[in-house]
Amino acid sequence: MPFPTENNYTSTNNTTTSTKQTTQQPQPQHEWVTSDSTTTTTTTTTTATTNNNNTHVALRTTGQPLLSKSDISIILNAAKAFRNNNRKTTTSTRFTMQYAGNSDLHVADLVSMQPSLQPILEKLLHNQIYPLVRSAFLLPHDDDANNDPQPPLCVYDALIVRYDGQAAANSGRDKGASLPLHRDGGLFTVNIALQGDGNGGTLFDNLITSSTKHTASHHDDDIIERAIVHPLSPGHAVAHRSTERHAGAPTKPGEAIREILVFFITLRETLPTTPITLQHQQQSNNPGTIHIMGNPTQYATLAGIERAFYLKEIAAQQSKSPAAADNTGTSQTCYQWALAQNPSDGEALFWVGYFQVQRARAAHDRMVGKEDDNQHMATVTKHVLRIWRDFDHGIQALETVANRLDPCNIRSLAFLGSAYSWRWCFAQECHPQQFGLRQDVELGKAAAVLQRAVRLEELLQGIIVQSEEQLFRATLLDQLAEILLIQGKVGQAADCVEKARS
Numbered sequence: 001m002p003f004p005t006e007n008n009y010t011s012t013n014n015t016t017t018s019t020k021q022t023t024q025q026p027q028p029q030h031e032w033v034t035s036d037s038t039t040t041t042t043t044t045t046t047t048a049t050t051n052n053n054n055t056h057v058a059l060r061t062t063g064q065p066l067l068s069k070s071d072i073s074i075i076l077n078a079a080k081a082f083r084n085n086n087r088k089t090t091t092s093t094r095f096t097m098q099y100a101g102n103s104d105l106h107v108a109d110l111v112s113m114q115p116s117l118q119p120i121l122e123k124l125l126h127n128q129i130y131p132l133v134r135s136a137f138l139l140p141h142d143d144d145a146n147n148d149p150q151p152p153l154c155v156y157d158a159l160i161v162r163y164d165g166q167a168a169a170n171s172g173r174d175k176g177a178s179l180p181l182h183r184d185g186g187l188f189t190v191n192i193a194l195q196g197d198g199n200g201g202t203l204f205d206n207l208i209t210s211s212t213k214h215t216a217s218h219h220d221d222d223i224i225e226r227a228i229v230h231p232l233s234p235g236h237a238v239a240h241r242s243t244e245r246h247a248g249a250p251t252k253p254g255e256a257i258r259e260i261l262v263f264f265i266t267l268r269e270t271l272p273t274t275p276i277t278l279q280h281q282q283q284s285n286n287p288g289t290i291h292i293m294g295n296p297t298q299y300a301t302l303a304g305i306e307r308a309f310y311l312k313e314i315a316a317q318q319s320k321s322p323a324a325a326d327n328t329g330t331s332q333t334c335y336q337w338a339l340a341q342n343p344s345d346g347e348a349l350f351w352v353g354y355f356q357v358q359r360a361r362a363a364h365d366r367m368v369g370k371e372d373d374n375q376h377m378a379t380v381t382k383h384v385l386r387i388w389r390d391f392d393h394g395i396q397a398l399e400t401v402a403n404r405l406d407p408c409n410i411r412s413l414a415f416l417g418s419a420y421s422w423r424w425c426f427a428q429e430c431h432p433q434q435f436g437l438r439q440d441v442e443l444g445k446a447a448a449v450l451q452r453a454v455r456l457e458e459l460l461q462g463i464i465v466q467s468e469e470q471l472f473r474a475t476l477l478d479q480l481a482e483i484l485l486i487q488g489k490v491g492q493a494a495d496c497v498e499k500a501r502s
């Protein structure tokens with residue numbers, strides 16, 4: 001790998017600010033983009049402004065660019081030469097899906113072709129990227145009286161991603177070149193602009209949520225624009241935690257080609273690890289951990305965040321394999337393990353809730369099939385209670401995902417909507433009073449989450465490349481129409497059906 005690990009991080013105690021600064025370099029300046037207001041707060045020092053709501057979504061560097069114009073052109077020329085030499089063999093990555101108009105290449109491959117890039121990257125990492133990540137995301141530890149080095153930062157992968165809006169349009173993607181919503185591997189992502197005219201940008205889920213909350217009257221395009229973070233100019237960076245769900249916003253046809261250099265940063269754990277705490281998350285008393293918001297009993301370590309990421313990858317591969325049906329158990333277990341590693345992982349919690357609800361449905365179906373069996377009453381009751389518990393726990397998990405951990409995930413919202421109606425159908429057959437459910441409340445909840453999903457789908461329509469997106473949209477609207485009909489809202493149901501057909 002051409003990427004050096006961070007030099008041993010030793011710090012000097014500065015009690016007045018309770019932060020410690022490296023003696024090597026001035027810290028790169030940055031400002032935060034926060035989700036409580038869509039304006040930015042300037043944080044040019046390393047002061048840890050602990051924030052209980054974890055509203056610090058992404059940062060943008062200010063001051064001097066991280067890369068000079070001449071270094072940018074050396075990198076761009078090398079990337080161009082690499083693409084010309086490898087027209088048919090562009091390496092695709094796990095995180096960056098390949099679409100018309102997009103291309104990406106591994107920086108490691110680029111350096112193999114042109115070793116003169118090595119010193120540029122080394123300088124960039126040592127002088128800019130590592131100090132930035134350390135000062136912005138990691139709190140200095142308190143017990144370093146012995147000047148023990150903290151685990152050094154290192155690069156887990158690095159890419160150059162290129163968005164060509166015109167090429168995308170020529171292949172039928174008329175909204176341009178973009179990347180779907182995703183999370184990255186590693187712990188932190190630093191995304192440096194190489195070229196572009198301020199077009200595209202990085203779109204963050206957590207900024208959409210706040211925009212829809214605070215600016216309900218805004219035009220859809222405005223809401224989306226406010227959720228996109230742009231670097232100040234070429235050479236400047238946008239950085240975020242890898243767990244922050246984000247997308248490559250479209251570079252539209254006619255706009256300048258956008259190219260970015262993305263570093264996925266993690267911590268090397270081979271050194272004796274002293275406690276690490278993340279900035280901008282409520283701190284726990286438990287060293288080496290971060291506090292999971294809203295749930296004081298659950299903690300994730302930084303290592304846990306990464307392990308959860310890999311476990312989810314394994315789970316997803318299991319369900320894609322030809323023996324997928326046989327692998328459901330493994331897949332389910334991997335998601336449970338992922339959640340144990342990182343209890344705030346909304347994606348893992350979604351799948352745990354999903355499997356629980358599906359188990360309840362399957363058991364409900366089997367129960368319906370056996371209605372005529374002359375079963376002992378006690379067995380039936382036990383069975384009913386087990387199904388109820390699965391529905392209930394599954395739905396609770398999905399509600400946490402929808403309301404707190406992953407509020408912009410259309411698929412989770414859509415599934416939660418269905419889960420409410422399946423649970424209602426089940427309860428109805430087994431005397432709803434015994435479970436304390438009321439039809440108007442249950443269907444009201446189902447309609448509300450489905451409406452939220454439809455709203456998000458409309459906002460993101462065409463912007464984020466998603467396979468089968470039209471099909472999904474139609475299913476979502478049909479589901480909503482069905483519930484609205486039962487609620488007696490015939491006009492609204494008809495609107496949904498019409499929308500589904502358009």
Ligand SMILES: O=C(O)CCC(=O)C(=O)O
Nearest residue numbers: 161201202247248249262
């Ligand atoms: O286009 C962007 O800014 C996002 C790129 C990205 O998410 C990635 O490369 O993982």
Ligand SMILES: [Fe+2]
Nearest residue numbers: 182183184246
């Ligand atoms: Fe990404």
